[in-house]
Amino acid sequence: MKEFKKISWMMTAGSVLVICAAGCNSSDSGSAGQSSPSAAPSAGTASSAPPAATFPLKEKASFEIFSAAHDTKPQRGTEPIFAEIEKRTNVQLKLTNIPSASYADKFKVTLVSGDLPDVMDSDVASAKKYGMDGAFLALDDLLKKFGPNILKAIKEEGIDASLRAADGKIYGIPYFSMPGTTATVPQYRQDWLDEVKLKAPTNPDEFYKVLKAFKDANLGGKDTIPFAPQGYSNFPIFRAFGTDPRMYLNKEGVYQFGPALPGMKDALTFLNKLYIEKLIDPEFAIISKQQWEAKVSKGNVGAIFFNPGRTDFFTDVLKKENAKAKMVGGGALKDKNGKGELLPDFSLKGVMAISSKSKNAELIVKYYDFLYSPVGRLLTQYGIEGQSYTMKDGKPQYTDDFKKDMVNNPINLGIGTSKYFFTAPLPSLFKDRNEGMLVADAVETSKPDWTKQEPQLSFTQAEQDIVSKNLQPIMDKTSEYMIKFIIGQEPLTNFDKYVGELKQRGLDDLVKTYNAAYQRALKASQ
Template sequence: MKKRKLMAPILAGLMIFSGGCSDTSTSSQDSKDGEVEELDFFMHASNGYFIFNDDWATFKEAAEKTGIKLKGTAPKSSTNSVEAFNLMIASGEIPELVHGQKKYLNKFGMEGAFLPLNDLIKEHAPNIQKYIEEDEAFLKANQGPDGNLYMVPYISDGVVAETYFIRQDWLDKLNLETPQNVDEFYNVLKAFKEKDPNGNGKQDEVPYFSESNILGLSSLWGAFDDVYIENGEIKYGPYENKFSTAMENLAAWYEEGLLDQEIFTRQKSREYLLGNNLGGASRYYPGSTAGYNDTLKESVPGINFVVMSPPENTEGKRIEPTKRSDYGNNLGVAISAEVENPEKMIKYLDFFYSEEGRRLMNYGIEGETYEMKNGKPQFTEKALTANDGNIVENLRSYGAQVPFSFHQDFEYEKLWMNPIAVKGIEEYTKGDYFIEEMPNLSFTEEEEKILTDIGTQIRTYKSETVQKWIMGADKINHDEFKKRLQDMGFEKFIEVYNEAYKRYQNS
């Protein structure tokens, strides 16, 4: 198979962008009748956390099913995925299959490096085509601004991203009820601070801590910390007046010691604060967080860190500002524009959208990591206990649950989650506490530049200012804050989002 030689204008621009080029590509072996065909495949994601491994068992099994074997070409020494991708492009040659971020695959797809896949899928990939026909967001979320699909996406599954957690054992000890609104939440945090729920005779409790983003609490006052949709328009939460109210309250909570005083700098807060019986409430991923009830049951006897519903905010609404997005990972696999047999390439990718291929990528190898019981996969004891009980890392060692082109199955998570997490996820799903989801928008190259240049300035300034406000290092002045955003080009920034949103709605 021949690799795509980049057109000169594209190559020249990339050399300027990346500061040079290097030829690290390797050639594929030509396939012969009756033999497995080997294809070069570039996959370097999450800054080196995911680099394709030729020995992954799932892809070896896929080779037996499809007659195609992948050979990884991404440099294992690189720790910068964007740089690795750009160097691969700048080398002037593109492997037959390329994994990458949507914005880059679309950009170079529109410039001729990757094949538009719409017709190929319709004619040769029935499993992928079924997704297109059943989910209108499949194309809307992944196609380029020109309307063409240049990648087969990785689709995540499930709805709930983060949930509130609270120490039920502390509530019980203090004879308190689960808080149902923001005022009750404040009173509970105050009691955690003052009434010694850990029983050590010291006022050392940390009522609320965060391991992701303290601004998730801003929804308690009807505010949001990034772009969101309201009445058909995209807005930027920190620019809206409700954000000022949220900051005033969070600053007051911080001053009273209700928020972790090291909330902006503390690393691994769950391990430290729960492990030392100091932490009272938080918001984070339910699966991993509920797991601390198991890992700490001996060192913190009676710990009962449970999911609670979002407290009603000052507007009487229960809101969870985070939500999983099917296509929010913005990852997928593209096909080089000059492969000799594009039909074979798309059929290969289609396998992973089949029931068999999806099960392979979600659960690994039958008899090794899972067994079928009553028609459903169940993880083996080996899968559940290897790698110190980290089932996800164990599956990834086989090549399952890596962000290749396939549809994740949320049921795989429920098989290893603590029941507290499963119950909480079901509660949040049933309660539908989520705001309208931001769709996975596609941007033109010019729009991407605006979001990179102006958007980075805005978000950096926001983060620095919020930290000063909450810690009391600077007086909250929202009018001045908004003026600074305007000076940075806020109007262009928010216009880009709304123009992309209009295209999404009309596509």
């Protein structure tokens, strides 16, 4: 076994660690979460996992979990679902809950000490890095022997490449969020659309027409802002022009740097037109999220591009002054061939990494494989049959009493905030958790346009050197030019000059590096 590289951990753990509890959602998502576009098996499907049949164990067992706690509702291990799973497995969890605000520091200190608990909550990048350093156990062999349900979910969710470290190995058991927590979708004031007798736009031309109608009708008064983005990349039009404001994986499975593609020049020409005609907030490039939120809350903004949970959030805020106010989600803006895409919700939120010194590794993999089984997924996502849900036509449905308080009841039961249990979401979960909310409609409207979830790449040291050297200078220059192009400070005749400057900063090497890392991850997953 490798010796732990403590010095490396001290220097880097604080800078790369990005820990967030699966249930620590902000007001962006409310009770919402995301399901992957790829359908999970139904709850009634028979499990193919022999390990699940080994539970309950004849003799009681236990293992430790070190995790970031939900900000306001930390899991205590005393909630009913914990007792139910313990009854079915005869495995007791020993929880160490660390407040989210201090978790990164505690994680780092624990790693440096070398005295690791059995399981540590980790972001994917840190698990891969410290796994290769020797802190966490490579799980490939254990997953093949004892984790068929886990491996099946990894394949169906399309996250294998994300989990693979630069050495091709997997160093953590994934956990997920519910659908809708990070997806970005166009949103419109439905009451404004009704006023101008238009529908939510489906292409850039219709988008322009809607914004122009909002402005001409002065629906927000003299300070009407038809569209309010936050930052140069926060527009829903890029994919309709065959580009993207970042490094992205295209339909052919190749990474491209969107801001340097020919389609970006057309997209910027379109955005410059919106800016000149005062159809977008002139402060888009400098406004903070807090300032943006306050501006939209005033009631003089007609459209945004943000988390779908904002449909409910802003509707509730706006209704205090205008009873007719309603923010609704829209689909992707399509290109001239009727094709359009929205960035997917990144359902993979982190992993539970097993210490390389743990004596319970086999038990832990078997335990999580049970949670990934159809029976386990019902327990962790719907709770206890007869109490929180009933089965109807082979599908789980929350009881009427449980649905009366969908904010607190899942938390009180133990299924609302705990990442220890959040396996790949069942297809029906999002709608059932958000019944009657605008976010449910927003996600259903946009989901057909979601692209494939992109992997969280892992780089070799040589590749990381290229990324560290080139990425930030390229992004800084991109940001500078994009804003100038949109507001007209830089003529679009200089677009090729701008691309040339990116190439001088190592763009070609950067793109090659991303593609090499991606192809390596794909090969390892085969």
